[in-house]
Amino acid sequence: MGAANQDEFDRPGEKVQSPSTLAHVVLRTGNFQQMVDFYIQFLGGSITYGNDFLCFITYDEEHHRIALLNIPGTGKKQPTSSGLEHIAFTFPTVRDLLVAYRQRKHRGILPVWSVNHGPTTSIYYKDPDGNMLETQVDNFDTVEDANKFMTSPHFAENPIGTDIDVEDLIDRMRKGDDEAVLKKRVEIGARAIPAMDEM
Template sequence: MGDTSILRPHSLAHVVFRTSNLPKMLGFWESFLGAECVFKSDAIAFLRYDEEHHRIAFIQEDSAGPRSATAAGLHHLAFSYPSLRALLYAYQERTKLGFEPAWCVNHGPTTSIYYKDPDGNAIETQVDNFETIEEANAFMTSDEFRQNPIGTDIDPRELLRQLESGASASALMTRVEIGSRHSVPAGI
């Protein structure tokens, strides 16, 4: 479980993006998260969407370019929803606003819908598929997960249709096993 001799933080406070297009990024993230801007200048902006004073910030840097899919560094941010229904309703709302997913997948531990922001940063929206951390940990140490740590692609429209037709969320969150898969789609 790692070195327990260091005092661990109790939470992740915020993420800061460098961008050459502050207005576009700010508009995207405000809409995408339903966030409010708590401060904005020509050089920096701060957003919040929960109890924290800010979760996402942006620094205007004119020389910044879009994120390269092959660049080293942060791959994506992930935002959790309390239920499959909430994740799928958020998907539906985002679709109405013009946000189309880049990838939809049941990883096993989570059901996830990925998007891209205007600078090419990947954003995961997810719901935990297991009731307890112990169940999730057991799956992540299973042969099924070892064979396929990436997951099985899903269609959120179909999941929403099934959910609204009375299918159980737990049945819909059970990953369909497809065999070996060890890489995410290009561009994610």
Template sequence: MSATFANPGTKVISPIQLAHVVLKTQPSNFKKMVDFYKTFLSATISHENEFISFLRYDDEHHRIAIVAMPDLGPRDPKASGLLHVAFTFSTLTDLALAYLQRKAHGIEPYWSVNHGMTTSMYYHDPDGNDLETQVDNMSTDEANKYMMTESFAENPIGVDFMPEDLIKRLESGESDASIKKRPESGPRGVPTFL
């Protein structure tokens, strides 16, 4: 039975996509944050004034907005809240090239890990917010099945790698499928830097 206004049901309708993320920052850090995201995402400004910037990197009018808000203190990394926002790339080569391009701007990941479902690199923005760049290693169906395995239950975090090693493997002609396969490493809990 379809939901109606008279009988909407109890299961909430899911959204069709995640539209954008809005970050608040101290006025003194506004320009640094905008410049970071312009570089990090190769984004352009849709609109900007002295306190807000709307940034886009695809066909959406904005994917990131940054708002300078008075009376904010620095972000407390020990407080509850959002851990990170993730951005997906099409291929391992794109992920690795974006890594090198960011590195040329002084932006380097603090953690690189093969989660099994994704190969990922994690970064900090100037306010200390965390960002993940990733490539899907499996189809959604495969990932759902993988997350139900004993191997994933033993290690739901993944296996670390060095970005330069990823580049060497790609340059050597090793297949993406081989690189994406997560090595077995035994049990692992939450890293201390998360």
């Protein structure tokens, strides 16, 4: 048995063994306390560890999902530089996504873009440093159905999506529209990528 296990270390395999989950994201900031306060509110989270240099924030079973590093001299985010575009957080239902949107709105946290991408219905925000955050719900019940949509002519023509009015979705849900109806993308044809740095 030991020799067989030893062989695993010497076999390249068909691919690298995948991790079991994405654990956390670490953000460098020169705007430490404001970022800490924002992420606690934005995620409905709590601090599991913190000092003047480091803060671990979680909202679920993981000991931290967001870590913030207080690094003096950190410059302003440059929207045109390469690097992380956004962090996405998934909700189980449209109702949960919309309730969280309204709860953030009551706290003065407003979205910068709301869109039905097709595979997801998404509401985007920016943190105090300008990092983009996506809150989303999956529009399809299975990965296979989502993949089928992403290989469709509609998605080939418009992989960006159709802008949505979140307040209208809430009104429609209150009137009894089914979540499946709310998640169906309205097709608008081709569109350009929005200028995220202007949001």
